[in-house]
Amino acid sequence: MISPFDYGPHLVTTDRLTKCEDFCAQFIWNQNYSSAVLGPDRPPMAAVAKDIMTLVNYFKDLGQEPGCKVSTLLKGFIRCNEIYCLEGQGDSWAARALLTDMFKIVIDVPEEVLEEIRKENVDEILEGLDANQCNPSPHTGGEKLAVATRWPEINYFPGGQILRLNELPLLDPSIISPYGSLQDIDARFILSGPFKIKLTRKFTQHLTLNEKKELLVYWEGKDPEGFIKQPFPGRGWGKYESSTLGTLILSSSSLICRQLNADTLAVEIWHSYSLLFTRNGKSRQIAKGLFQKEKVDVQFINPASFWELYTDFDRDSRKTKLVYLGEWDDSRPMYENFNYYRPHLALLQKEMYEWKPQRLRDLFTPGYKDRFWWYTTWGAITLGTISIITSIVQIVISGIMLK
Numbered sequence: 001m002i003s004p005f006d007y008g009p010h011l012v013t014t015d016r017l018t019k020c021e022d023f024c025a026q027f028i029w030n031q032n033y034s035s036a037v038l039g040p041d042r043p044p045m046a047a048v049a050k051d052i053m054t055l056v057n058y059f060k061d062l063g064q065e066p067g068c069k070v071s072t073l074l075k076g077f078i079r080c081n082e083i084y085c086l087e088g089q090g091d092s093w094a095a096r097a098l099l100t101d102m103f104k105i106v107i108d109v110p111e112e113v114l115e116e117i118r119k120e121n122v123d124e125i126l127e128g129l130d131a132n133q134c135n136p137s138p139h140t141g142g143e144k145l146a147v148a149t150r151w152p153e154i155n156y157f158p159g160g161q162i163l164r165l166n167e168l169p170l171l172d173p174s175i176i177s178p179y180g181s182l183q184d185i186d187a188r189f190i191l192s193g194p195f196k197i198k199l200t201r202k203f204t205q206h207l208t209l210n211e212k213k214e215l216l217v218y219w220e221g222k223d224p225e226g227f228i229k230q231p232f233p234g235r236g237w238g239k240y241e242s243s244t245l246g247t248l249i250l251s252s253s254s255l256i257c258r259q260l261n262a263d264t265l266a267v268e269i270w271h272s273y274s275l276l277f278t279r280n281g282k283s284r285q286i287a288k289g290l291f292q293k294e295k296v297d298v299q300f301i302n303p304a305s306f307w308e309l310y311t312d313f314d315r316d317s318r319k320t321k322l323v324y325l326g327e328w329d330d331s332r333p334m335y336e337n338f339n340y341y342r343p344h345l346a347l348l349q350k351e352m353y354e355w356k357p358q359r360l361r362d363l364f365t366p367g368y369k370d371r372f373w374w375y376t377t378w379g380a381i382t383l384g385t386i387s388i389i390t391s392i393v394q395i396v397i398s399g400i401m402l403k
Contacts, residue, residue: 016108019105020052024045028042028085029042034098037086037098043085047084048085048102050084051083051085055099058076058077059106067156067157067158067159068156069154070100070152070153071096074099075096078096107163107260108239110163112203112220160261165262176343178335178336182275182334183333184349184352184368185275185333185345187276187283187287188282190215193352193366194355195209195352195355197276198210198216198290199216199294200216200217200218200219201219201220201221206218206272206341207272207344208348209348217273217276219233220233220236221294226295226321228320228322231322232326233270233273233323234265234266235270238267240265241263241267268339268341274327274328275328275333284298295321296323298323299325301324302327352368353369355367
């Protein structure tokens with residue numbers, strides 16, 4: 001939908017604001033939606049926005065308590081708060097269905113996550129408990145609603161499980177030393193061996209190897225008009241850095257809580273691009289080649305200008321076909337620069353140095369470990385081959401001269 005308000009397309013809060021507007025226009029003001037509790041006189045957008053803000057404050061006050069089912073927490077919300085858009089009918093099944101839809105706006109699940117869940121698991125249907133009433137069917141409507149009710153029953157809060165962040169860790173980051181070096185995680189070095197690099201649209205696959213030994217690098221892709229969704233790769237996750245439920249400070253103890261556990265995800269994705277593609281000229285060319293396949297240009301910017309440009313996009317309404325990559329600073333790259341993706345990097349390094357030739361043609365590709373011995377072996381083979389050829393030539397020449 002087209003909003004009547006002039007939101008910047010790259011502003012981190014734009015998605016949440018437009019989702020609230022679309023929710024009112026497409027569902028709240030649709031007479032078939034939640035008719036049991038909303039009735040014919042639909043509430044104004046202000047009432048819906050007020051309830052969403054109350055919902056945010058309710059979940060914020062939970063702090064970092066052990067995760068509970070979303071359905072249980074919504075029942076508690078109904079008991080403790082006045083719900084303006086329901087006019088006293090909050091303690092019904094349909095009301096909890098409506099609040100589940102609001103909760104999805106509150107946590108602002110990225111569209112890419114919603115799409116993946118739709119494809120992979122019908123039990124996690126994402127249109128909300130009551131959204132199916134917009135197109136009621138006497139034959140399938142009841143069944144769809146029954147399936148949809150599982151969403152708040154199988155998702156928990158606080159925690160990143162609701163954003164599918166539980167799929168990220170391959171190892172516990174705490175068991176990996178933060179002082180390990182990442183100097184070898186460089187596009188030039190990786191492509192000099194058996195592994196390749198490929199862009200992916202799944203953030204959980206970022207910095208992992210597929211079956212073809214391709215290192216997958218996350219990028220949001222382009223919108224239907226051909227413009228890139230984010231000028232800085234991973235920037236879509238930056239909304240959780242400023243989100244109330246992404247990072248909040250409990251005033252009583254000045255304790256920083258991460259209820260959605262996603263507050264540094266965007267920064268880590270930016271850093272991983274800097275790590276891979278900006279530390280030498282050859283790696284920069286590799287980055288340009290990757291994005292040229294997507295018909296997108298790349299511009300490298302120094303760390304001092306990175307945040308200034310990043311902030312400018314918050315205030316700018318322009319769309320672009322240009323990707324910006326911040327250059328790595330002069331510091332030595334270490335595991336301490338990463339948390340979510342630290343296990344991915346550790347596994348990548350492990351697979352790099354444990355790689356062994358599987359086919360005859362692999363013998364012609366240098367591995368990542370003990371390259372001195374690979375070059376020495378092939379040097380010896382080359383010199384030996386030359387010596388043999390020279391000896392054969394000398395024998396032939398000698399035979400000819402004897403005749």
